[in-house]
Amino acid sequence: MPSAHGRLPESSAPGRAGDRRGGGRRRRGDRRRARTGLLAGKRRHRAVPPRTGREALLDVSTPDRRAAAAAIVGAWIDGCAHRGFQAVEPDNLDSYERSGGRLTPGDNVAFAALLARRAHADGLAIGQKNTAELLSRRQSIGFDFAVAEECGRYDECDRYASAYPGRVFDIEYRERDLKAACRDRDGRLSVVLRDRDVSPPGAPSHRFATC
Numbered sequence: 272m273p274s275a276h277g278r279l280p281e282s283s284a285p286g287r288a289g290d291r292r293g294g295g296r297r298r299r300g301d302r303r304r305a306r307t308g309l310l311a312g313k314r315r316h317r318a319v320p321p322r323t324g325r326e327a328l329l330d331v332s333t334p335d336r337r338a339a340a341a342a343i344v345g346a347w348i349d350g351c352a353h354r355g356f357q358a359v360e361p362d363n364l365d366s367y368e369r370s371g372g373r374l375t376p377g378d379n380v381a382f383a384a385l386l387a388r389r390a391h392a393d394g395l396a397i398g399q400k401n402t403a404e405l406l407s408r409r410q411s412i413g414f415d416f417a418v419a420e421e422c423g424r425y426d427e428c429d430r431y432a433s434a435y436p437g438r439v440f441d442i443e444y445r446e447r448d449l450k451a452a453c454r455d456r457d458g459r460l461s462v463v464l465r466d467r468d469v470s471p472p473g474a475p476s477h478r479f480a481t482c
Contacts, residue, residue, distance in 0.1 A: 352393035360398035387413030423452025432459035453482035
């Protein structure tokens with residue numbers, strides 16, 4: 272389920288595997304292995320051309336395919352631990368919604384659980400990235416916290432805060448959504464406004480604000 276725009280996901284579960292910004296580069300062999308049987312789609316062995324905006328999904332529909340993908344993503348998680356990170360957060364947990372019936376929520380849950388075990392073995396916390404529909408499966412997966420993008424915009428903050436009391440990080444991208452999230456947070460979640468490119472301070476597109 273990890274997704275890739277012309278490449279493998281970033282360090283995650285069904286979707287980009289955890290957020291690995293600054294966590295090291297993927298190895299060429301990892302990309303080659305993923306292109307030879309892990310991509311879900313009609314043209315299973317064709318990688319998605321870079322910069323096309325199209326998204327490829329890793330096939331985690333069977334135990335063997337999940338194990339193969341988890342071995343690759345697990346190495347990225349190990350890298351995060353070795354570099355001193357405290358946590359990872361797998362992205363695209365909802366990739367089953369874009370798989371044309373090739374993946375199910377259960378496939379993504381099973382894959383995320385493999386990544387959670389790997390993260391915990393490395394001494395890392397692991398967070399649920401979005402996909403409020405899977406909040407009820409959080410304990411069986413092993414998630415420790417949540418990263419909820421735009422829960423203020425989509426009126427989902429209460430759901431995340433109830434599932435992860437005091438362990439929710441919400442990122443909003445619009446001023447009015449920041450205000451909505453701040454009204455609802457009641458000390459239960461951390462809320463921040465950012466630009467989607469996560470630009471550094473001083474950059475023209477940089478945006479940062481809190482409640």
